[in-house]
Amino acid sequence: MSKILIAGAGGAPSEGVINSLLMGAKGDTVIGMGSEPSDLALSKASKKFYIPYANTPEYQGKLIQLLNAEKPDLVHFQNDLEIFHASLIRDAILATGTKLFMPSHEVIDTCVHKHKSYEAFKRAGITVPRNIMINDEQDLREAFKSLGNVDGKIWLRASSIGGGGKGAIPTNDFALAKSWIDHYNGWGDFVAAELLTPNTITWLSIWHEGDLVVAQSRERRSWTHGNRSISGVTGVTKVGVTCANDKATEVAINCIKAVSEKPHGIFGVDMAYGFDGVPNPTEINISRFFTTVQFFTEAGLNMPEIFKDIALHGEFPQLESIINPLPNDLMWLRGMDTPPRLTTEQGIRDEIIFI
Incomplete structure (x- = not known):
């Protein structure tokens, strides 16, 4: 049994990871840290530690203090700001005996700065707005x-x-x-x-030393509270649907190889469809799972557990297909103050009376 520390505990991006790890087969202990006490109070982590924001001078000392005290086997970060700053001090983190599973800092730097990744995609000849x-x-x-x-x-x-x-x-x-x-x-x-269509697809993947371990894609049907955002985009999926799109897979792999010669860790490629139907990459969410990762876990693909087993035990999943192993058209519904739901479009129609 291992101990895993998840950063950003209590927030939606991290709680999906925590829930997935708690659903795993090995009974691991999951502890959390974060910079928002009100978020931490909502977390399902067994212990919750306050830590300053990653871009403050106090962050490194407090993080190392926590790692030395709790001695987690693995630490994982779930937002770009913290990923970037933690990556800068990775040697100090590893010196505590805690493991990391993340790409090189150069790759992280390229991906968290969207124009740098755009330039990398363009140099690789990828269709991009x-x-x-x-x-x-x-x-x-x-x-x-x-x-x-x-x-x-x-x-x-x-x-x-x-x-x-x-x-x-x-x-x-x-x-x-x-x-x-x-x-x-x-x-x-x-x-x-250039403005593309509102139709989007995300390709979430785990790589190890240049080899693809697993990837699953899903389309986004709507954004949570999108009607309250001037752009219509909030970064929080309301309805997601599993899918398989060979062109999206090709584009995603090309994007990942455009930013890393030897991909290692988590790469999530966000794409928006052009008016010609071609998926255009808009960014790579690097070294983190997207907020709906629990969707895949409940459907039968626990990517945080796979990630953890590779990082700590060198164990790799046995899958019939490493690309889009889940069935198409599974649907994940999310709302405010209500548990998420795994269903299908037919499942929704079966329980609703249309008048």
Whole structure:
């Protein structure tokens, strides 16, 4: 039996991992740490430790203190900011005897900075929506001129570390776009891109020393609270559906190999469909599971357990297929203050009276 420390405990991205590990066969102990006490209080971790935010001077000392005191066998991080900063001090973490299972820092740096990953995709010849880094008003004017769709709209978002559609907005209004970037102090950070369709697919995978261990894709039907976001994007899936798309698999693998010659750890490729039906990569969620990972666990594919067994025991899963082993059309429903639900579209129709 092992002890695993999960960062960001209590938040949706980490609780799916914690729940999955607790559902595992080995009866491992799962402890949690985080920087939001109100989140920690909601976690199912057996112990919960407060730690300063990863971008503060106190973080390293407190993390090492916790690792030396609790001696977890493995520590795993679940948000880009902490992944980036923990990666910088990985030698100090490993010196405590706690294991890590993550890509090189160079790969992490490329993926958490979206424009760097965009450049890597482009160099590899992958179809990707054209991006323009917005350093000044002239760049913004050029973006509207060269990237606008038939309605003149472009997609703006922050390139720096952060999830949940950070700073994202679709607009055809130059004055609004300028004010939006001003509000975020985002000159030199924001990127403009061609606007794609709202249809998206994510390809979540685990690699070990260059070899693919397992990958599963799912399409997103809607975002939680998307109607309360100006962009319609919140980073939190409301309805997800398992699927298999050979082109998406090809694109995802090419993207991963574009940022890493020898992929190692977790790579989640987010793609949006172009109007021609081709999946275009928008980012790689590096070294972390997405928020709906418990979906796959409940469906029969426990990726956090696979990850942990590789990291701690060198044990690899025996699967009939390593790419999309789950059946298509399984559906994961999520809402506020209600347990998530694994079902199918037919299952929904069977229990609802339509009048």
